[in-house]
Ligand SMILES: Cc1ncc(C[n+]2csc(CCOP(=O)(O)OP(=O)(O)O)c2C)c(N)n1
């Protein structure tokens with residue numbers, strides 16, 4: 001049956017501005033941005049949301065999200081989120097952070113916001129590398145993975161072991177919801193959106209700290225094609241960082 | 253309990269740290285984030301219950317780094333916020349203060365200086381003058397620095413700090429030493445309880461974009477032209493502050509042949525020494541900078557032209573004296589007496605120094621370290 005008029009069935013979420021994103025082809029950040037924006041649209045909270053930009057490749061998200069935004073110092077987003085949410089508890093607050101930001105320089109802020117169960121949502125993009133500064137070792141860089149500061153591969157005897165953020169935070173009583181997902185395949189993208197939506201919803205319900213860890217490709221930092229990068233997420237990252245729910249206090 | 257107890261004009265006997273904390277609450281502070289450190293612990297201890305009483309938020313943060321960033325958030329959504337620490341902790345806060353200065357948000361922070369460098373000790377000291385007046389963190393920025401010299405001023409300055417911070421959208425601080433924080437003196441607050449609902453709403457705060465364009469608070473400007481413009485904008489603002497907000501106290505300067513420049517506790521000791529000196533017929537006066545930044549530069553310049561000798565007394569090793577020398581600009585003999593490491597000089601000692609400076613004969617513009625004479 002022919003359409004009478006053209007119907008728009010796919011568009012940019014309202015919560016994204018018209019500014020084009022500056023990510024490399026095949027980067028996971030753009031996908032995660034879109035999912036967050038879709039969730040904000042679906043929950044109808046755009047006008048009541050404050051987003052927090054980290055330092056890292058996603059430092060420019062204050063340009064991309066069409067809601068109030070604040071850009072912060074490297075690793076300090078959870079502390080800034082705490083200040084905002086405690087002063088204006090009716091706002092929806094989310095921080096968006098990479099692995100260097102969240103699990104190296106900002107580890108203390110992350111752990112303590114989680115253990116205080118601050119009522120905001122963290123979207124944690126784990127790409128196992130420092131993208132913005134040119135591909136150095138991250139706290140989440142995998143054993144044997146080559147980076148510009150582990151040119152012979154990460155040797156755990158020299159460089160120590162990767163930080164498993166969800167597992168670490170799950171040992172605390174504070175956090176309400178911790179899930180690790182991936183955007184390497186369509187099924188994972190859909191699951192990621194469900195996890196983000198759940199995290200925002202439980203913030204709206206006043207239930208406390210939630211974090212969604214997204215395993216995300218960084219083809220540029222890893223020096224491989226976008227396609228290979230997605231395979232790397234599935235074949236190398238996921239076995240080390242198992243997907244799933246690590247904590248969910250909403251399920252008693 | 254607090255509101256009634258501390259009505260405007262009521263005299264109460266409290267510690268300097270408590271006076272500052274109560275003054276902050278009376279002036280509208282509704283958020284405190286901080287980390288314990290001696291000699292300022294009475295501030296968080298007081299605010300942990302006092303802010304609760306007035307519906308505010310108190311958080312004992314995991315570190316000073318986190319505390320200052322909590323203020324970044326609190327101030328970004330329009331809340332009058334406060335943190336306090338001592339030198340070691342302020343060092344950790346400098347990163348955040350630089351961001352807050354760039355984002356042009358108003359905050360109130362206090363440094364109750366202890367002996368340094370390193371872990372130093374917990375005795376009263378003025379060794380963080382450079383840290384405070386030179387910004388301390390990275391980049392071209394300034395903060396307003398107020399230096400009280402009594403518990404009374406510790407109680408009244410928070411209102412001034414918030415008003416200046418709001419007016420100029422700038423971090424503003426109280427710089428005092430552990431002695432001013434620990435000692436008890438009578439205080440009567442000289443300002444009315446600030447009704448926070450009547451503080452004019454700010455057009456830059458983040459509170460959700462309902463009914464307006466979205467707002468962004470950002471300190472990243474990749475385009476050099478944009479960042480240069482932002483720096484010039486800050487520069488103009490700092491000039492405006494320097495033109496309008498300098499505060500100082502002059503005593504016995506009319507007929508003085510020697511002027512002591514000192515702030516905070518050192519200024520109080522200097523006054524005692526001056527009174528003793530005058531009893532012996534030595535004409536000594538005092539210039540007490542109250543704003544350490546902006547510094548009363550014209551006042552120093554004029555005094556240097558008129559008075560032959562300037563003696564800088566500080567509980568640090570030649571920090572304040574650098575500003576005095578800069579603005580005296582070779583017009584006067586400059587003597588310096590400093591006690592670092594947490595040692596508080598006594599008035600007799602300073603009187604001795606005054607006498608040595610009066611007898612000494614150095615050229616105008618020269619600098620004489622009296623400890624080494
Ligand atoms: C205090 C401080 N130290 C270092 C930097 C430099 N820096 C910028 S981004 C970055 C790493 C970001 O990596 P990650 O958080 O993993 O995000 P990605 O770029 O991979 O998305 C570093 C070290 C900085 N901006 N500030």
Ligand code: SF4
Pocket residue numbers: 022023024026027028029057127131132217218219220221
């Ligand atoms: S460097 Fe990596 S994380 Fe950064 S934009 Fe490129 S692909 Fe994305």
